Amino acid sequence: MRQATFEKIGFVISLMVLSFLYGFAARWHGWFPNTVLEQASQKITALSSTWSPESALLRARVYDREGVQIKDAQQIQPGLTVVTSSWAGEGGLKPELRLLDERGNVVHARRIDRGSLFPDSALGLRGGDPNRRILNGSYLLPNGDVLVNLNYIGTARLDACGRVQWTSVEGNHHSIAQAADGSFWIPGTSQRLRTSTPAHPDGIPGFDDPVYLDWILHISEQGELLDKINVIDLLYANGLERYISKVNQPQAGTGGPRKNDITHMNDVEPLPPSV
Numbered sequence: 001m002r003q004a005t006f007e008k009i010g011f012v013i014s015l016m017v018l019s020f021l022y023g024f025a026a027r028w029h030g031w032f033p034n035t036v037l038e039q040a041s042q043k044i045t046a047l048s049s050t051w052s053p054e055s056a057l058l059r060a061r062v063y064d065r066e067g068v069q070i071k072d073a074q075q076i077q078p079g080l081t082v083v084t085s086s087w088a089g090e091g092g093l094k095p096e097l098r099l100l101d102e103r104g105n106v107v108h109a110r111r112i113d114r115g116s117l118f119p120d121s122a123l124g125l126r127g128g129d130p131n132r133r134i135l136n137g138s139y140l141l142p143n144g145d146v147l148v149n150l151n152y153i154g155t156a157r158l159d160a161c162g163r164v165q166w167t168s169v170e171g172n173h174h175s176i177a178q179a180a181d182g183s184f185w186i187p188g189t190s191q192r193l194r195t196s197t198p199a200h201p202d203g204i205p206g207f208d209d210p211v212y213l214d215w216i217l218h219i220s221e222q223g224e225l226l227d228k229i230n231v232i233d234l235l236y237a238n239g240l241e242r243y244i245s246k247v248n249q250p251q252a253g254t255g256g257p258r259k260n261d262i263t264h265m266n267d268v269e270p271l272p273p274s275v
Contacts, residue, residue, distance in 0.1 A: 039193075076102050082140040084148065095135045097146060110162055112148065117156045118167060126191045126212065127152040127171060139176040139184070147176050147184065155186055157223060166223030170215065174266040183226060185268040188215035193260055199233040206241070214263045231263045 026034045081100045086093045089111065099108040118130045127133060130153050137149035144160030154169035155176065171189035178184055193210035196203055204211075216234075218227035235241050244262055 078102070080107060080140075082138060082146060084135040084138045086134070097135075097138065097148070099140075114150055117148075117150060117164060118153050118169060126189065127154075137172075137174045137176050137186075139178060141178075149173055149176060149186065152189060152191075155184075155219070168217070168219055168223055168225065170217055170225065170228070172217060175268060177267075177269050179270040180273050182221045184217075184219045184221075185270045186217045186219060187265045187268055188217040188228070189213065190215070197230050197233050199230065199236065204232060205236070209260065211260045211262050214265045216265075216268050231265060235263070 022031075025031065079102075083098050083100060084095065085098075087096050087098075087109075089096075095112040095114060097110045097112060098106050101107050112135060114133060114135075115131045127150075130150055133151045133153055135148050136151040137155075139147040141147075145157055145165065147155055147157050149155050149172050151173045152171050154167055155172040156167045157165040159165055168186075171191055172186050173189065174187050176184055176186050190213040194213050195207070195210045197213060211232075214231040216227075216229040216231065217225065218229075220226050232241075232244075235244060
């Protein structure tokens with residue numbers, strides 16, 4: 001019995017030694033799971049250094065003014081205008097849609113419950129917690145429906161009563177543009193760093209480190225994803241890859257870009273059929 005106990009202890013100790021040696025070698029040579037652990041450590045460090053119970057990047061206004069000052073009434077776009085921002089109210093600063101008339105008066109306002117728009121969005125990805133993302137991009141339709149982007153999470157279409165008609169979770173962000181056929185064009189991004197693209201499954205030429213992939217999203221009026229165009233592949237297919245380094249990081253020279261957000265895109269505008 002005592003010999004069996006010693007054998008078990010020896011087995012456990014040998015596993016501990018082997019685990020230690022593999023961990024040391026994995027760190028030294030970059031073997032699995034070294035990269036995963038490094039990314040997790042970076043995320044935890046970033047979260048611990050920036051987390052706050054307050055809404056991110058939002059502060060109460062520092063002036064006491066209302067409405068707008070009209071400079072030239074002839075240059076004002078007729079009708080109502082929708083704006084998205086965050087205003088103080090119940091629960092503090094929260095995202096809100098406001099419909100303004102030509103003098104800047106609030107005709108209608110609706111608070112947005114970000115968590116209810118995308119309840120299943122995964123935490124820990126680039127978009128993160130929907131409740132901490134800002135509304136970045138909106139598009140008001142003639143029937144009262146409105147499209148809103150929750151930054152790096154997705155797009156939601158709400159009807160005039162605030163009911164969600166559909167959502168698109170593709171890392172959508174910033175601008176929303178409607179084409180002549182009623183469909184929408186919206187920038188999107190990958191939720192994780194990538195080392196390959198659809199056109200370059202074995203690795204992006206000239207890239208040593210993973211990057212976020214930017215997408216041009218084409219979405220139907222009903223929320224169906226019609227097309228998803230990779231920006232890096234688009235540049236390579238047209239012989240324009242040299243501009244990636246020139247535009248985003250000229251000082252990189254021949255060393256290549258040294259950041260992971262190299263094709264950041266905030267605006268997509270479809271051309272009219274006449275062009």
